[in-house]
Amino acid sequence: MVFLAILIVYGVIQYGDGGRALQHDQWFYRWSQWVTNLGLPGHELIVSFIVLVPVLALALALNIVAGISSWLLLVCAVPLLLYSLGRSELSTPIHEYVAAYRRNDNVAATEIAISLGVEVDDDDGWWALHRGMLQAAGYLGFERLFAALFWFVLLGPVGAVLYRLLALTCENQESSSELRHTAARALWLMEWPAVRVLGLSFALSGNFVGCFNHWREELLGYRRSTASVLETAIHGALNVNSTDVTQEDITEKELEALLPLLSRTMILWLCILAILTIVA
Known part of the structure; x- marks a missing residue:
């Protein structure tokens, strides 16, 4: 069913x-606001209530569906996984950014970078924008698809929906910064194993030696953000030849190579899942 x-x-x-x-x-935003207005003590309890109540209700419903028919469960799992995917579109902003760079349109490129969440300073040149775009685009590719798939494989639709609801809680601008920070810590815990599996996948679908060396250094690390760990893996997979990557090492070519890297990695995962399904 999973494959x-x-x-x-x-x-x-x-x-x-x-x-x-x-x-x-x-x-979900209306539900979050309702829970927040209850005045529960502690941000951890509020986030737990916001996220876990709908997830537990979903788990109960899916358990009932599974008892009826595995095919009916598949019919439910597909839209739930689609719902769990990220909301950001990736390929169009990258192509538009590269086009803006090649026509030397710094204003348009900066606007695209900001739309992807890149923190831009007035003094930033192209190289700083390139690196910010690569990190932001890499994380969005991970958050949009691979993280949801990882938890779908492990826990089924419940795991994928749990990840997405935590991500939505982090993005909810109507919530307090403390609440979003608490949700972000929980999200980081869910992303910790997923980003390391993806890093190893990058090694298999990109430059193995460079990526694997970076991956091994970060395997048990717990101090860096998901985006930072992922950026290091991408540098290795795309053969950026520096241990301490500087802004000048990142060009528009790495940005263009990121989308094929993500596609190859997705195909790799599909092949692995197909083999595991046949063997099982």
């Missing part, structure tokens, strides 16, 4: 709208 659901979702991503028709989050 078939992921295969269907991959087809929707490639040839459909990527699940955007299902990605309506107002219900």
Whole structure:
């Protein structure tokens, strides 16, 4: 069921709208506001209530569905996984940014970088923008697809939805900064194993030696953010030839190579899952 659901979702991503028709989050924001207004003690308890109540309700419903039919469970799992995917589109901003760079349009490139969450200073040159874009785009690729798939494989639709609801809590601007910070810590814990599995996957689908060396150094680390760890793995996979990467080492070519790297890694995962499904 897991492999078939992921295969269907991959087809929707490639040839459909990527699940955007299902990605309506107002219900969750209204629920979050209602829970926050209850005045529960402690931000940890509030975040737990916001996220775990709908997840536990979903787990109960899926358990009932599984008892009826495994095919019916598959019918439910596909839209749930599509809902769990990230909301950001990646390929278009990268292509537009590279086009802006090649026509030396710093204003347009800066606007695109800001739209992806890159922190831009007035004094930033192209190299700083390139590195910020590579880190932001790498994380968005991970957050949009691979993290949700990782938890879907481990825990089924419940794991994927849990990850997405935590991510939505972090992004909810109507929540307090303390609440979002608490959710971000929980999200980092969920991302910790997923980003290391993805880093190893990058080694297999990119420059193995460079990526594996970086991956091994970060394997048991716990101080760096997900985006920072992922950036290091991407540098190795794309053969950026520096242990301490400087801004001048990053060019638009690495940005263009990022999308094929993500695609190859996705195909690698599909092949691994297919083999595991056949063996099992």
